[in-house]
Amino acid sequence: MRRAVLSDIHGNLGALRSVLRDVERAGADEIITLGDNVGYGPDPDEVVQELAARGATSCLGNHEQALLFTDEAMSLNPHALHALERTRELLSPQSLEEISRMPRVVIRGGARFVHGAPPDLVTTYLFQFSREGRLEELFGRFPEELCFCGHTHELRIFTFDGGEVRRYRPEPGVFHLAPDVRHIINCGSVGQPRDGDRRAKWVLWDHQARTVDFRFVEYDIDPVARRILARGLPRMYADRLYG
Structure with a gap:
């Protein structure tokens, strides 16, 4: 079984479609997303519907959680909160229903999938454990040999042989x-x-071969950036697309 693992799509339909073309070329059998399918980007509804049409399974991200729970929304910074409210306006009732069904954790092929950090944390960043020297403790919080996380927007690998991370x-x-x-x-x-x-980054996990293929995909950023501005989202989220 070959699984495509995508994270932090953030309403960027242009990036998602480019990645999905690469997913097809790679021959993935299943698509799993690690949450934050929406937020920041201009096309949250289209992203949710595209993933649903592909039969993707999605974990709950902190942006989806903030859409569902007012207390979580209030913890966002002002720019993110403005983007969240605009995202809410752009989502159809059907997409909001899809979001309401997203679980905090997905288990497939003996691996764990979660947005923030294991075992089931949505808003906690992995680097918080790294800075505090608690990565060994983190590995003790879940039983699987392999866990996929998102939330930081940065690629990392952490390994633990029982003695050292x-x-x-x-x-x-x-x-x-x-x-x-x-x-x-x-x-x-x-x-x-x-x-x-x-x-755009995504990974292809081959369960039988015991490999993870880190894939980097080019896409046309300019129209996405223009659409962010046209839809009334903060300019900073357009600027960030350029690195």
């Missing part, structure tokens, strides 16, 4: 999952990378 910043290409080692894969962002590389 190692960290890697992956380049495009195939990473082999070593036996008897546990892994947390941070999948970057399709719709708004914040790692200095403007390309």
Whole structure:
């Protein structure tokens, strides 16, 4: 089974469609997204409907959670809150219903999928554990050998052999999952990378081959940036697309 794992699409339909073409070329059997399918970008409704049409399974992201729960929305900064309210206006009742059904955690093929951090955290960043020296503790919070996370918009690999946590910043290409080692894969962002590389990022997990292929996809940013402004979203989210 080959699974495409996408994260932080953020209403960027142009990036999503370019990634989905790459997903088809790669021959993925299933699509899983790690949440934040909406927010910041100009086409949240179209993104939700495109994923539904593809039969994708999606975890709950912090932007979806903020749409569903007022207390969560109030924790956003003013720019993000403005974008959230505009996103709400752009979503159809059908898409809001899709969002209301998103689970906090998905388990597939013996792996865990979650937006923020395991076991089921939606708003917590992996780098919070890294800064506090608590990565070993984090691996103790879930039983699976492999966990996919998003939320940071940056690609990272964390490995744990039972004694030491190692960290890697992956380049495009195939990473082999070593036996008897546990892994947390941070999948970057399709719709708004914040790692200095403007390309859309996604990963292809091959369960049988024990590989994770980090894929970087070019797309046309200019029309997305113009659409962000035309739809009344903060300019900063257009500017961020360029790296």
